[in-house]
Structures are given as C-alpha cells and as structure tokens.
Amino acid sequence: MSDTVIRVENLSKKYVLGHQKEGSSSYKSLGESMSNGAKSLGKKVLKPGIKKDFNPSSQEFWALKDVSFEIKQGDRVGFIGRNGAGKSTLLKVLSRITEPTSGSIRIKGRVASLLEVGTGFHPELTGRENIFLNGAILGMSKVEIQRKFDEIVAFAEIEKFLDTPVKRYSSGMYVRLAFAVAAHLEPDILIVDEVLAVGDAHFQKKCLGKLEDVGKQGRTVLFVSHNLAVLQTLCNRGIFLKQGSVFADDSASEGVSIYLKSLEQSASKNLLQRTDRRGKGQVRLAQVDVSPGEDYSSTILATGRPARFVFHVTSIIPGMSCNFSLYDQHGQPVTNFNSATNSQEDLNIPELGMKLICEIGELLLVPGRYRMNVAITTNGELQDHVEAAAILEVEQGQLRGRPVAIGTGYGSVCIPHRWSLAG
Ligand SMILES: Nc1ncnc2c1ncn2[C@@H]1O[C@H](COP(=O)(O)OP(=O)(O)O)[C@@H](O)[C@H]1O
Ligand SMILES: [Mg+2]
Incomplete structure (x- = not known):
C-alpha cells in the first residue's frame, strides 16, 4: 500500500473575469471598480439594460493551470507564491469548497480546513453547536467530540461565549474557535490558509505550537503563510506556485529560496x-x-x-x-x-x-x-x-x-x- 494521501493530476481552475468574485484579488478588485465608478459619477448615467457589474472585457482566467503533485502521509507542505498565485484557490479545491474545471484529485482520509474565506461554521449556531456540527461533518461520533470538547474551548479561549451564536463573535474569536476545531478534531489532513495573520501574537504562537504537534502526530498539513520563517520551521516541503502552476516542488527552505529569487526579479x-x-x-x-x-x-x-x-x-x-x-x-x-x-518628530507637509x-x-x-x-x-x-x-x-x-x-x-x-x- 502506498502512503500517498493526496494525488492531484493536471488540475486546472478557470474563473470568468467580470463576474462576481469573492474576497480580494489582484485583478479588478471591488474597491477599484468602486473608485472607477465614483470617478465617472455625475458625468454618466447608467444606460438601461446594462448591468452595474457588466464588464465588456469579460474573459477567462486560469487561477490554476495543470497542477500535479503527490503528498505522502505526514508531509507538512507549505504552499508558497505571490498574491494571486493560486494558493487559496488550490486549498479551496482540495477542501472541496470549489470545483476544479478539469483534472483530478484523490484524497485519502478526513480533511479539516481553515481557509481565508469562511469556515464550516453556521453563523446562527452557537460556538458549542458549531463544534458538534464540525465534528459530525468530520465523521466523529458524539462521544469522540465530547472528549475533545473541553480542549477546544480552552484552546480557543471562548468559554464565556460558548452559547452565543458565532455571528456575534469578533473576527479574532471566530478564527480562534475555527482553528481550535480544525486542529483538535484529529483530521488526517489539516489545511490552513493564512489565518495566522488574523490573531494576536500570543494566539499565533499557540497555533504554531499546535500545528507542530499535529505534524509530529504524523498527520498531513497543508499550510499557507506570508511568514516564510514560520513556514520553513513548520514544513518539510515547499511547493512554489507561480501564476497558477507549480514552479518548484522541493524542501521548504529550497522552495522559499527559489521564491525569494523570483521576488527579487520583479522588484525592478x-x-x-x-x-x-x-x-x-x-x-x-x-x-x-x-x-x-x-x-x-x-x-x-x-x-x-x-x-x-x-x-x-x-x-x-x-x-x-x-x-x-x-x-x-x-x-x-x-x-x-x-x-x-x-511620533512628535513626524511632519505634516500639506x-x-x-x-x-x-x-x-x-x-x-x-x-x-x-x-x-x-x-x-x-x-x-x-x-x-x-x-x-x-x-x-x-x-x-x-x-x-x-x-x-x-x-x-x-x-x-x-x-x-x-x-x-x-x-
Ligand atoms: N471567485 C473568483 N473569481 C474570479 N477570480 C478569482 C476568484 N478567486 C480568486 N480569483 C483569482 O484567482 C487568482 C488566484 O487567487 P488566489 O487563489 O486567491 O491566490 P493566492 O491565495 O495565491 O493569493 C487571482 O488572480 C484571483 O484574482
Ligand atoms: Mg490566498
């Protein structure tokens, strides 16, 4: 039996630009379209029949292009790449949150993911209910979840808000609970995208410690972080995505080094x-x-x-x-x-x-x-x-x-x- 837990073959994902997009992006962002709209305001009245988000230059865009790799059990893989390289798209496809356009994915084991946009939380349900819901989605029995429950609550530091609907949580509380749930429910594969940027330093440290533990338990971790030092500490493998394709698949430190060289080239x-x-x-x-x-x-x-x-x-x-x-x-x-x-030394020069x-x-x-x-x-x-x-x-x-x-x-x-x- 092979110990391959993820096999991705010729995976591609196409978006049609000019359509509604989620989150921020390197292409035309919501802010940009808004500021363009504001500029032309007063001069132009929208013609009837033309929708507000109509984009005449609507075109296809490949966020992932022919991506192939294999991940073995216990691999801790850091995905590296610039803004817009396709890291989040790849993790979303692997988490089955979005469908690939072509190619195949085979995954062995239970996956828990903590992604930039949204989690498996239901906003109307309380923290407590969401913990059980997520455990159930991961295929755990009530008894199993119960066993992990106190640990999750303590880790997330949300004791007081356990029976509050999560839609009332601050973004920090939300991420803390989401991380605690994903990391404690013993998934075979843990996918974490950039979330450490949200919490405070204390929580970040705690998360990294927990991620290290998860790795030591022989679980597979897929990780994205702008903090390359952390990524190198945590991961044994680095996959560098460039414009939606795998540019390097190497050790984490070699992957980071190739990435940094490529960054330097674009600085000019x-x-x-x-x-x-x-x-x-x-x-x-x-x-x-x-x-x-x-x-x-x-x-x-x-x-x-x-x-x-x-x-x-x-x-x-x-x-x-x-x-x-x-x-x-x-x-x-x-x-x-x-x-x-x-600082008092700062100057204001109109x-x-x-x-x-x-x-x-x-x-x-x-x-x-x-x-x-x-x-x-x-x-x-x-x-x-x-x-x-x-x-x-x-x-x-x-x-x-x-x-x-x-x-x-x-x-x-x-x-x-x-x-x-x-x-
Ligand atoms: N829902 C979407 N619709 C259209 N384009 C998208 C969507 N999500 C991401 N993109 C585009 O796909 C590319 C890859 O994005 P993403 O996977 O978020 O990159 P990364 O996480 O590496 O910064 C970007 O150019 C982004 O603008
Ligand atoms: Mg991203």
Whole structure:
C-alpha cells in the first residue's frame, strides 16, 4: 500500500473575469471598480439594460493551470507564491469548497480546513453547536467530540461565549474557535490558509505550537503563510506556485529560496504594472525610491548612514497610512515601520503631493540585501499590499566609528555600543 494521501493530476481552475468574485484579488478588485465608478459619477448615467457589474472585457482566467503533485502521509507542505498565485484557490479545491474545471484529485482520509474565506461554521449556531456540527461533518461520533470538547474551548479561549451564536463573535474569536476545531478534531489532513495573520501574537504562537504537534502526530498539513520563517520551521516541503502552476516542488527552505529569487526579479518592475497585489485598490503604491539621505543619485545604502524611502501613491486619502517591513535573504522578518503610530518628530507637509516619506537617521542593518513589503491602508482597511516593492542593498559602513562586517550569521541588526577595556 502506498502512503500517498493526496494525488492531484493536471488540475486546472478557470474563473470568468467580470463576474462576481469573492474576497480580494489582484485583478479588478471591488474597491477599484468602486473608485472607477465614483470617478465617472455625475458625468454618466447608467444606460438601461446594462448591468452595474457588466464588464465588456469579460474573459477567462486560469487561477490554476495543470497542477500535479503527490503528498505522502505526514508531509507538512507549505504552499508558497505571490498574491494571486493560486494558493487559496488550490486549498479551496482540495477542501472541496470549489470545483476544479478539469483534472483530478484523490484524497485519502478526513480533511479539516481553515481557509481565508469562511469556515464550516453556521453563523446562527452557537460556538458549542458549531463544534458538534464540525465534528459530525468530520465523521466523529458524539462521544469522540465530547472528549475533545473541553480542549477546544480552552484552546480557543471562548468559554464565556460558548452559547452565543458565532455571528456575534469578533473576527479574532471566530478564527480562534475555527482553528481550535480544525486542529483538535484529529483530521488526517489539516489545511490552513493564512489565518495566522488574523490573531494576536500570543494566539499565533499557540497555533504554531499546535500545528507542530499535529505534524509530529504524523498527520498531513497543508499550510499557507506570508511568514516564510514560520513556514520553513513548520514544513518539510515547499511547493512554489507561480501564476497558477507549480514552479518548484522541493524542501521548504529550497522552495522559499527559489521564491525569494523570483521576488527579487520583479522588484525592478514598474510597480503599477504588477498584478500580484492585494487590497481594495482605492489607493495604490506607484513607486518606492530608496536613497541614502539627501544623495538621490545613489540607491545604495550603508550601515550607520542615513536612509530615505519615498512611497509614491496614486492618491492621498484622509486616514491613510503606510506600513512597510524589511525581510532578510532567508525571508526572516527584520523590522517594521508604520506611519499610523505617530511620533512628535513626524511632519505634516500639506504641499508634499502624492507621496509619503520615511527617513532614517542611522541605518542599523548589517550589510546585505533586504526585501521590502509595503502595505497602504486607510483607517485600518487594506488598500494595497505589494511584496518586494523594493530591494535594499546595504553596503559595509561604520556605526559610530566601529566597522560593521558583512553577514556574520548573527542576524541583521547592529546596535551602537561602547566597550570599556583594561589597557
Ligand atoms: N471567485 C473568483 N473569481 C474570479 N477570480 C478569482 C476568484 N478567486 C480568486 N480569483 C483569482 O484567482 C487568482 C488566484 O487567487 P488566489 O487563489 O486567491 O491566490 P493566492 O491565495 O495565491 O493569493 C487571482 O488572480 C484571483 O484574482
Ligand atoms: Mg490566498
């Protein structure tokens, strides 16, 4: 008997663009169509007979193209790829939430999934009822579920709300319960898509610990996360999807490394032409200029020197903020900058135009290459998210007179310091 638990052969999934879509996407998002609509408002009255969502350029779009792979029992597979690569579509197809257009899937065992959009929860039912409902869907007996019940409730930290309909839950509570149910009901295959982005740090840590346990029990885990460091820790295998096709199927660390190289290549591309973005799209990131302080002729930074980042956007909206993170060459997060958290040193310059500027007095990064992901939000709502919007090259430099060496293997950060020595 083979220990293959999932066999996917020539799987393809077609969407017809111009039709109603779920969730955010890299193509024409709801936000974008709304802002386009708003622009033309007053000038144009909708002609009778033309539906609001009519799209003359309606066309087919293949979210998955001829995907084939096999997964063995106990594999912990991380699916890697940019926004819009087809990761969620693949997990939805594997969870039988959406039908493939062609190809075949064979799955052995019980599947529990925790996906971006929706879960197996019924909004009108209470937390308690949903736990039993999900267990029943997974084919568990009432006694079996009962045995797991307390553990699930404790893990989700929702004791007080057990008899409240889940539609009243906050998004955090909802995700906590959904994760607890999926992870504790002993599925043979656990599918988790990007949910860890929702909870707080404490809960994320707990989930990762639980996922590790599930993996150690020899269960199969399919996992998607933007946090590549976590993905590499958790997974032994990485499948890199590029525009709906499998581009690499390797160890998790090799998969991530191939992915990061491909991200670097697109960093040089015109940002507005990139379609691998998420968010409502009323504001978009158009360009990022990286320069060492006032010297705009150079784009190379150096340790201990000033750095200046200019984020050009397509419009300025009240309540807008810019949040960017830096990652090292292994995909490990290094640090984050957020204009939404104010400091007295921040400036308001009405005539600045369509840009936001972040200035650093002294760059505390060791020499190397760093990738920058940028998110633009308006009042907490994601408008645009671009991975690898820029690549930073940091050259060797000095920190308060002390030379800082290249990649010592001790991380990315350097801290100004002083020694006292005898003699
Ligand atoms: N329901 C849908 N209708 C039309 N297009 C969709 C739908 N869901 C996803 N897509 C498109 O399919 C592509 C893959 O999306 P998705 O699987 O969500 O990617 P990922 O999870 O890798 O970011 C995207 O271009 C997205 O816009
Ligand atoms: Mg997704």
